[in-house]
Amino acid sequence: MSDIQEATNKLLDVNLHENQRFVPVTEESGTRNVSEHLHITVGATVPTGFEQTAAGEIREKLGSSCKISKDRGKIYFDISVESLAQVHCLRSVDNLFVVVEEFKDFQFKKTKEEALKDFEDLAGKLPWSDPLKVWEVNTCFKKKKTKCKKMSQNSNKERIGNRRDKLDEKDIRGFTDNALDSHILDYYENPAIKEEISTLVGDDLASSKDETDEHSKEETEPQVLKFRVTCNRAGEKHCFTSNEAARDFGGAVQDHFKWKADMTNFDVEVLLNIHDNEMVVGIALTEESLHRRNITHFGPTTLRSTLAYGMLRLCAPQPTDIIIDPMCGTGAIPIEGATEWSNCYHIAGDNSPLAVKRAANNISSLLTKSQIKESKSSWGLPIDAIQWDSCNLPLRTGSVDIIVTDMPFGKRMGSKKRNWNLYPACLREMSRVCRPGTGRAVLLTQDKKCFAKALSGMGHVWRKSKMEKEGHLGNTNPTSQHWKCQHEERKILTEMQSAVF
Numbered sequence: 001m002s003d004i005q006e007a008t009n010k011l012l013d014v015n016l017h018e019n020q021r022f023v024p025v026t027e028e029s030g031t032r033n034v035s036e037h038l039h040i041t042v043g044a045t046v047p048t049g050f051e052q053t054a055a056g057e058i059r060e061k062l063g064s065s066c067k068i069s070k071d072r073g074k075i076y077f078d079i080s081v082e083s084l085a086q087v088h089c090l091r092s093v094d095n096l097f098v099v100v101e102e103f104k105d106f107q108f109k110k111t112k113e114e115a116l117k118d119f120e121d122l123a124g125k126l127p128w129s130d131p132l133k134v135w136e137v138n139t140c141f142k143k144k145k146t147k148c149k150k151m152s153q154n155s156n157k158e159r160i161g162n163r164r165d166k167l168d169e170k171d172i173r174g175f176t177d178n179a180l181d182s183h184i185l186d187y188y189e190n191p192a193i194k195e196e197i198s199t200l201v202g203d204d205l206a207s208s209k210d211e212t213d214e215h216s217k218e219e220t221e222p223q224v225l226k227f228r229v230t231c232n233r234a235g236e237k238h239c240f241t242s243n244e245a246a247r248d249f250g251g252a253v254q255d256h257f258k259w260k261a262d263m264t265n266f267d268v269e270v271l272l273n274i275h276d277n278e279m280v281v282g283i284a285l286t287e288e289s290l291h292r293r294n295i296t297h298f299g300p301t302t303l304r305s306t307l308a309y310g311m312l313r314l315c316a317p318q319p320t321d322i323i324i325d326p327m328c329g330t331g332a333i334p335i336e337g338a339t340e341w342s343n344c345y346h347i348a349g350d351n352s353p354l355a356v357k358r359a360a361n362n363i364s365s366l367l368t369k370s371q372i373k374e375s376k377s378s379w380g381l382p383i384d385a386i387q388w389d390s391c392n393l394p395l396r397t398g399s400v401d402i403i404v405t406d407m408p409f410g411k412r413m414g415s416k417k418r419n420w421n422l423y424p425a426c427l428r429e430m431s432r433v434c435r436p437g438t439g440r441a442v443l444l445t446q447d448k449k450c451f452a453k454a455l456s457g458m459g460h461v462w463r464k465s466k467m468e469k470e471g472h473l474g475n476t477n478p479t480s481q482h483w484k485c486q487h488e489e490r491k492i493l494t495e496m497q498s499a500v501f
Contacts, residue, residue, distance in 0.1 A: 038081045040134050041102070043273075043282055044093040048073040050310040054092040057313065062086060071234055071275035076102075081134060087285075088141045091309040091340055094289045097271050097282035098131045098138075106279045112239045116248040122281075123252035131283050135268065138285045143292075226262035228269055229253060230284075235276040245272060294339065296365040297358040299330040303406050303444075308336040311404050311442045319343040321401040324433075326390040326426070327351075331359030333404050335366060338383040344402075346383040351390060359385045391425040395433045403430050403441040407451075419447050423454035431461035440465070 046054040054075055055066035064077040076099065079087060087096060109115040229250035231242040249272055254261055259268070269284035291306040311333065317323060321344040325333045328348035337346045348359045367381055388394055407426070408419065423445075430441060441462075445451050455462065 038130060038133070039078060040081065040130065041076055041078050041099040042087060042285070043069075043074060043076050043097045043099055043280065044090075045073055045095045046075060046093050047304065047307045047310060050092060050307070051075050053310045053313050054090075057090060057092045061090065069275070070278060071273065074273070081137060084134070084138060085141055088143075088290070090290070091336070092306055092313070094291050094304075094306055096285040096290075098134045098285055100128060100131045100281040100283060101126050102281075103279040105277050108238060108277070110239065112244070115238075115240050116244060119245055119249040120252040123249060123256050126281060128257075135283050135285065142286055143288050143290070225257070225259045225267045226265060227253065227257075227259045228261065228263050228266045229272060230269060231272040231274065233274040235274065237276065238274070242274075245274070294335045294366055295330055295332055295362055297330060297361045299355060299358055301406065301408075302330045303332040305332060305336050307444075308333040308404075309340065311444060312337050312341065312402075314442050315402045315404060315440050317341045317344050317402060321345075322347070322399065323402040323404060324349065324393075324395070324400050325405045326388070326393060326403065326430070327405045327407060328359055328385070329355050329406065331362050331385060333406065334383050335359075335362055337404070338363075338381045339366070342382055344382065348383065348385045349388045349390070349393070351388065353387055356385050356387045391422070391429050393429055393433050397432050398435050398439075400433045401435055401439060403434060403439075403443075405441075405443060407443055407445040407447075409446040416447060416450065419450045420453075423447075423450055424457065427454055427458050427462065431458065 044054065049072075051068045051073070055068060055077075058064055058066050058075075058077050062077070062079060062083055064079055064083075066075045066077045068075050075093075109118060227250075229246045231246035231249070233242040233245065250261060250270070253259070253270060271280075271282040271284055273280040273282065291304040293305050295302055295305070312323070315323075317337070321341075323334070323337055323341075323344050324347040325331075326349050328334055328350050331348040334346040334348040337344065348356075348363075350356050350359065363381065363383055363385060370381075386394075407423070409416075434441065443451075455464075
C-alpha cells in the first residue's frame with residue numbers, strides 16, 4: 001500500500017494539463033493543478049444485497065460515508081484524489097467509476113424524439129474536466145483487462161493456417177472455436193502456458209508499439225482517444241431503450257470531444273446509469289472487475305471474491321478465530337479469508353478430490369504471487385485444504401468459531417432431491433463442531449424451500465440473526481421468518497448463531 005500511495009503522491013505533483021487532448025481546459029481550470037485537494041464522487045457496483053457490507057468497509061478503510069442508490073447494487077462515496085489508490089484495494093466492490101454529474105429528478109420527455117434530443121444537448125453541458133483528470137491519474141492504478149481470446153487467436157494462427165487448404169470455410173470456423181476453447185482452459189489450468197501466452201502478448205504489444213511510434217513520427221496530429229458509451233436503464237416509464245440512449249448520447253459526446261467511437265478497443269468508457277427518474281453520468285475507472293482475483297483454477301460453481309468477502313465480513317472474524325468452509329469447491333471463501341483476515345486460521349474442505357486439488361492449486365498460486373510481489377520467500381498462508389465428508393467432519397466438537405459456505409443449489413452441483421437429506425445433515429454436523437453461544441455461520445443457497453424446512457427443525461441448536469445497519473450480528477427471535485436476499489440470482493443468505501446447549 002505504501003508503494004502505491006507513493007506513486008499517487010508523485011503523480012499528483014505533476015501538472016496533468018501537459019497533454020491537452022485528454023481534457024478540455026478553460027482559462028480558469030488551466031491554472032489549477034490536480035494536486036490541489038480535488039474531491040470527487042466515486043460510484044461502485046457491488047453484489048446485490050451487500051450494499052451495507054460494502055459501505056461498512058468504505059467507512060472503515062477510507063473514512064467516507066456512503067450513499068446507497070435506489071438502483072440495487074450501486075453505492076456512492078466522496079473521496080480526495082489522494083485516496084484513489086486505496087479505492088482500488090477495496091475487497092467488496094466489483095467496478096468503479098467517477099461521477100461526472102448526478103441528476104436526482106431528471107424530467108424525461110414523454111416522446112422518444114424529445115427525450116433523445118435532451119441526451120444530445122446534455123453532453124455539452126456536463127462538467128467533464130475534473131472527472132477526466134481523475135481518469136488520467138487512474139490509468140496507473142487500474143487492472144488491465146485480460147484478453148484471453150485475442151491471445152489464443154495469435155497463438156493458434158500458424159496452426160490454423162497450415163490446415164486452411166484442407167478445410168472449407170465452415171470447418172475452419174469450427175476448428176478455430178474449438179482451439180480457442182481448449183487454449184482458454186489451458187490458460188487457467190497451466191501456469192507454464194499462461195507465462196508463454198503472456199510472453200506472446202508482450203511481443204505483440206511491443207511490435208504494435210513500434211508501429212504506433214512509426215505512425216506518430218509520420219503524423220504530426222495528436223492521437224485521438226477512442227471511447228464508447230454504456231447505458232444501464234431500469235424503470236418502466238421510459239419511452240426509449242438503453243441502446244437508443246447510448247447511441248444518441250454517444251454521438252453528442254463524439255461531437256463535443258472529437259473522439260473516435262470504438263465498442264471494443266476503447267480508451268474511455270462513459271457510463272449512463274438510469275433508474276426511474278434518477279440519472280448518473282460517469283467515467284469507468286476499472287477495465288476488469290475487481291472480483292477477478294485469487295482464483296486461477298476454476299470450477300463449475302466458483303464464487304466471486306467480492307461475494308466471498310461480504311459473507312466473511314458478516315461474521316465479523318476476530319483474531320485467532322477458526323473459520324471453515326465445509327463445501328469449499330475451488331476455495332474462494334477461505335482464500336479470501338486468508339488474504340484479508342490473516343490472523344485467523346482457515347480450513348477449506350470438500351468431498352470431491354478434484355475440488356480439493358483445485359483449491360490447493362489456488363492456494364499455491366496465491367502464495368507464489370505473494371512471494372513474487374514481496375521479492376522474498378513467504379512463511380505461507382494460514383489456510384489448509386482437506387478432503388472430507390461435510391456431514392461427518394473430522395473435527396472436535398465445539399472447535400470451530402465460524403462456518404461460511406456456498407451450499408449446493410441442485411443445479412450445477414448436486415440435486416434438489418438430495419438436498420432434502422443433505423441440508424439437515426449438514427446443519428446438524430455444523431452445530432456439533434461450532435462453539436456454543438459464540439459460534440456463527442453464514443450459508444448461501446438458492447434452494448429456499450428445502451433450506452427453510454431443514455432450518456425449522458434446528459431451533460434447539462441454531463437461531464437466526466439479522467444484520468444491523470452497521471453490519472454487526474444481532475440476536476433475533478428464533479421463530480422469526482426474516483430472510484435476507486443477498487444475491488442478484490435470488491440466493492438466500494442466512495446468518496445464524498449457535499444456541500447454547
